Amino acid sequence: MTIEQFKEAYNINSEIDCIEQAIQNLRVESYFLYEGRIKIDISDILNEAKNQIAKRLQERKAQLEKEFEAI
Numbered sequence: 559m560t561i562e563q564f565k566e567a568y569n570i571n572s573e574i575d576c577i578e579q580a581i582q583n584l585r586v587e588s589y590f591l592y593e594g595r596i597k598i599d600i601s602d603i604l605n606e607a608k609n610q611i612a613k614r615l616q617e618r619k620a621q622l623e624k625e626f627e628a629i
């Protein structure tokens with residue numbers, strides 16, 4: 559594995575951690591957001607976004623692992 563591939567794999571894991579923390583922060587904030595009597599709950603939207611991003615990052619990670627195995 560090259561240094562660049564290692565950095566990219568590390569960055570993917572770091573990005574997943576950052577995304578999960580940001581989503582958790584937004585979930586907490588969503589409980590305090592109100593517009594009139596309607597509560598704004600964005601947790602379902604955030605979960606779907608998280609799942610899609612994590613899926614793409616995991617696919618890229620798997621691709622890097624295959625490239626590493628080929629070396």
